[in-house]
Amino acid sequence: MTIRVLVADDQAMVRGGLRRILEDQPDITVVAEAGDGAEAVELARRGRPDVCLVDIRMPRLDGLEVTRALAGPGVADPLRVVVVTTFDLDEYVYGALRGGAVGFVLKDAGPQLLVEAVRSAHAGDALISPSVTLRLLRHLTAAGTSARARPNPLSARETEVVRAVARGLTNQEVADQLFISLSTVKSHLSSIQSRLGLRNRVEVAAWAWENRLMDGE
CATH class of the missing domain: 1.10.10.10 (Winged helix-like DNA-binding domain superfamily/Winged helix DNA-binding domain)
Structure with a gap:
């Protein structure tokens, strides 16, 4: 079964790079690309991809808002969202976690982790990158959150x-x-x-x- 993926990132070069990595796998195909958060929500709701790969920082709607719209509490038929972030202490990541994201991947984590995150999300599991989760949650604990x-x-x-x-x-x-x-x-x-x-x-x-x-x- 082919895993259908939506890629949302405001940088065309990044989207292209992610598409090449994913479509190099025989079981993954990119069915849609979005250049901003609002477009991501519209395309995801219309096309119902298996996994949505969503950048944190995008115009119109950021990754946190996209995650809540597609996977948050109260969504009748939530989609599986994997958040892509540049910084492992990005202030938005914790909100995305509570908004229903099922994975976090750093943009520089490498192709293998990206592919594993997509496959894990599709399987109903969640991939938590240690470099994201441990440092983020330790930071929150130290900050008294x-x-x-x-x-x-x-x-x-x-x-x-x-x-x-x-x-x-x-x-x-x-x-x-x-x-x-x-x-x-x-x-x-x-x-x-x-x-x-x-x-x-x-x-x-x-x-x-x-x-x-x-x-x-």
């Missing part, structure tokens, strides 16, 4: 899974680290998300940092 820690409702094993996810590990890496099967990791994550009212592993990571499960990391 995190909420007061609440009692942890998770089991000891679930807490281990959450901490591993918050460090940026993939499901397979979590399984390897905790000596459990990949299906067990997925089962734990499904249970954790349901219990905490979270939509994806990106929100699981944010929850861990906000509730100070990562103190000392």
Whole structure:
């Protein structure tokens, strides 16, 4: 099955570069390009791509607004949005996370991570680049953005899974680290998300940092 991708970036050269990287893969095709946020929302709603690759800083609507419009709370049929950012401490990234983004990729992270992020989003998972997530959430914690820690409702094993996810590990890496099967990791994550009212592993990571499960990391 071919993964249909929309690429939204206000720089034509960047869009072209992303298109070449993605369409070099046999299972990915770029079905639309948008030069600003408003166009991205319009094309995404009309074409319903499998994954929307969205730049943070665009005219008319920024990446945060696009993410909320396509994947945010209250959207009846949300699309899968992967945010592309230049800076791993971009002030918009945390808002995009809460707006429903299922992945973050730095523009200089390299083709492999970009492709993995698209495939993960299409599979219903989320790719969290450690270089984005760890530094961003540590920054937020240090700045006092995190909420007061609440009692942890998770089991000891679930807490281990959450901490591993918050460090940026993939499901397979979590399984390897905790000596459990990949299906067990997925089962734990499904249970954790349901219990905490979270939509994806990106929100699981944010929850861990906000509730100070990562103190000392």
